[in-house]
Amino acid sequence: MTVDYEVTASAPGKMIVLGEHSVVYGKPAVAIAIDKRTVTKVSKCDDFYVNGYRPLAGAHPHIRSIMLDNNISSLSVYGDTTLPTSSGLGSSAALSSSLSLAVRTLYGKDTDKETIARESFEAEWFAQGRASPLDTSTCTKGGGVALNSPEGLGRHLWTIDKAGKTWDVKEIDVPDMTFVIGYTGIHAPTGPIVEKVRKYKEHNKFAADIIDEMGLIALIGMNAMRRNDKEDLGDAMTKNHKLLSILGVSCNELNKLVNATLPYSYGSKLTGSGGGGSMIALTDEPEKVCEAITLRGGTPIIVHTDTEGVRLEENTAE
Ligand code: MEV
Numbered sequence: 001m002t003v004d005y006e007v008t009a010s011a012p013g014k015m016i017v018l019g020e021h022s023v024v025y026g027k028p029a030v031a032i033a034i035d036k037r038t039v040t041k042v043s044k045c046d047d048f049y050v051n052g053y054r055p056l057a058g059a060h061p062h063i064r065s066i067m068l069d070n071n072i073s074s075l076s077v078y079g080d081t082t083l084p085t086s087s088g089l090g091s092s093a094a095l096s097s098s099l100s101l102a103v104r105t106l107y108g109k110d111t112d113k114e115t116i117a118r119e120s121f122e123a124e125w126f127a128q129g130r131a132s133p134l135d136t137s138t139c140t141k142g143g144g145v146a147l148n149s150p151e152g153l154g155r156h157l158w159t160i161d162k163a164g165k166t167w168d169v170k171e172i173d174v175p176d177m178t179f180v181i182g183y184t185g186i187h188a189p190t191g192p193i194v195e196k197v198r199k200y201k202e203h204n205k206f207a208a209d210i211i212d213e214m215g216l217i218a219l220i221g222m223n224a225m226r227r228n229d230k231e232d233l234g235d236a237m238t239k240n241h242k243l244l245s246i247l248g249v250s251c252n253e254l255n256k257l258v259n260a261t262l263p264y265s266y267g268s269k270l271t272g273s274g275g276g277g278s279m280i281a282l283t284d285e286p287e288k289v290c291e292a293i294t295l296r297g298g299t300p301i302i303v304h305t306d307t308e309g310v311r312l313e314e315n316t317a318e
Pocket of ligand 1: 016019020021022023024088090130131132133134135190194272273
């Protein structure tokens, strides 16, 4: 099926530097947009197509959520990405954010970043069953984004409330630091891992204590980031990884990459929901870290961090 798509938008992926999982429970966290983007094209039509095919019932929950939000039942969507999917690098948040901008542009609606961040967060919540606005706010805003950071750390963007939790979203300056991502090649969808943590926390006081501790470590790491203190930030990252492992969201492949990169890094941890996906290392020796990741079967990606958020690429609908 050949379609002349009317609107094209794109959004970057993200890496979580500190605070995944605990952020779902309102604890502080920080993420940075990365220079790999998802491109989404849309066009009006009289049916529902994704990449030229009619999707099965229940497939593509992020897309369905954004269509529902915009009161439309038919749409032709095309998506393409340079992000590995289910990799902890924000492919679904980048899809939601770019689709929200594309659809709202197609229908002449508000396209300010706060509206896009809220709509794409609702899509994540709908698809995952539970979520924080960290991924979607980062992919929408670009650069560095902190949630529930201490007073004076970052500039307020928007506040999001859901299910009794409140997240104060701020933009932060990203210091001149080098991160390397290591992708395990293992697909790990976020929803089931978030649900596993929820069950663990519900039945076990120990899990709740770990989540509190992760919140404290994230605060220490954020303050280190503000001071441009790589030693202390790296230390917080490695501690965060240990707590995530105790929470049961790491795996052998991630631990292998983390351990292999530690000798050349200030700190190293899984990033995103875990269970596979990716890890990150903060380093002054990116080549050695890349080599260590490759030797253990991972795929290294050197990150460029001054990445723009969601943006319109083309609009022929006007
Ligand atoms: C996934 O990238 C990050 C999690 O904290 C879930 C979320 O914040 O929605 C695991």
